[in-house]
Amino acid sequence: MTQVVELSATGGINNLSLLSRDPGDPGPGEIRLRQTGAGVNFIDIYQRKGIYPLPMPAVLGVEGAGVVEAIGADVTHVAVGDRVGYAGIVGGYAEARLLPAWRAIKLPEDLSDTLAASGLLRACTAHMLLCKVHAVTPGTTILLHAGAGGLASIVMPWAKRLGARIIATVSTEEKAERAMARGADKVIIGRDADIARDVRKWTDGRGVDFTIDGIGEPTFRASLEATAKFGTFASVGQAGGELKSLSAEDLAPQRSLGFHTPSVMAYLADPARYEAVTKEAIEALRSGPQTPQGPQFPLSDSSIAQSSLENGATIGTPLLVI
Template sequence: MDIQIELTAIGGTDGLRVAPCAPGDPGAGQIRVRHDGIGVNFIDIYQRTGLYRLPLPAVLGVEGAGVVEAVGPDADGLRIGDRIVYAGLTGGYAASRLLPAWRAVPLPDAIDSDIAAASFLRGLTAHMLLTRTHTVGAGSTILVHAAAGGLGATLTAWAKQRGATVIGTAGTPQKAQTAREAGIDHVIIGRDADIVAEVRALTDGRGVDFAIDGIGGTMLARTLGCVRRFGTVASIGQAAGPIPPLDVEDLGPLRSLTLARPSVMAYAADPDTYRAAALDVIRAMEGGIAPTIGRRYGLADAARAQADLEAGATTGSLLLVP
């Protein structure tokens, strides 16, 4: 008998319970994967708190890596024993799960399952942001909030590889040091820092080309002030809480900004986009672009992992181990 973590009520982590479950039998076009590791992401928290609604009870978790344990009819190209990684579909907080075969991405021997499980969704998010939302390349200057986190580290490494200059924010000197060790160019420290003034000083008054804001709350309005005319702001989350309404005049015409609200789940829902992006993410992982695993938890401790992530008490990526 396996276990899974079920969300039984919207709200706090007390709505998560450990429940026994039997391994499922894959249907047509499906596989069953036995997890080696499961990534923990803010989208899991947004679903738990009701920002993104799911029918209850629900099993959270949208990425993982492991070994193919059973193969259904028409699941072409996959065999029992294959190592795979996936992202973009809830149901991951479980020892094993059923998965559409097209979402299973083969893992090269050089990539550890734990690293893949804690990195793949962030890799897809970085790919979406740096190639689709705003094309980042040589000469670009970007702003990345929460630079010491798993996504921040991935964005920093990938943007640097593409020739960009990266400015990041970090809540504490310790997190700033983590970001520096990941190769960031400049770090603005402190939740109450005047990020607009500091970004302007670092860019000779121009502002950045592209800013990525997963903080939300009142931070998004401040982020707009960090971007040059005709630059782009991506709002990808709200870890600090709901975002107050913005006036269209906050974007232009004076600032002439583009505001995007891209979803990696939507990005990963298109099979062609998913497969192409996955290949790039795997190549990036092989080249060393992957965040460190900040902390590992047993699957039964998923509630504690979410609480630590929500409190900002972690760096790097978080991993659940069945």
């Protein structure tokens, strides 16, 4: 028996319980992974609330790392004892779990379990944004909200390697320092800042080529106004509130922009793409800061970790240490 954090029904963190469960033996094409860590992401919160529905009861968590402790038939690319990471499949809030073998990515020696478990999903998200949603090239200008968050800590160094210029938003001076350290060229500080005005000034009135907004309703209008004609707007989350005011008129031809709501879960659902994307994601993590990206919590404190992330009290990516 192993410990898991189970969600009994959609709603608040009170519906998360630490229980004992038998992970079972791996079937054909599966492995059993003894986990060392699992990342805590906003998608976990959306699933807990029912915004992204799951069958109940459910074990949340869509990324992690650990050691292979058993393999099923027809598994050849990993072996018992291998250190691996994964992303894009629920079930991470657990000491041990079954996993489709194709999801298991061998970790290089110079990449820690901690960084892989808290960064692989975000690195895959960064690949989706910078390579698929908007192909970033030298000179591309980017507006990135939550510039001290876990996604930003990977997106910004990667985008800078591609030659981008970045303006980020943060809520505090402390977070501004972190955003600058990660590669922001300019930082807008404060929840009441005039984001659109400052972005337009920074771009000589043109607006940015690419806006990445994970906040939602509180920044949506400013993000629209800050995006240049024929630019790209990617809505990647609604941490600050659901997009209730979005209408077809907002995307009328006079704006001439591409509006995307990309899903990294869908992006990673194809095995061939998953293999290619995770390979580049691993290299991005190795190229970036080799330090934990945020606070660490024991598995038993998963509800505290979620609350901390949801309330904006964290800098970086929370990690459940198992």
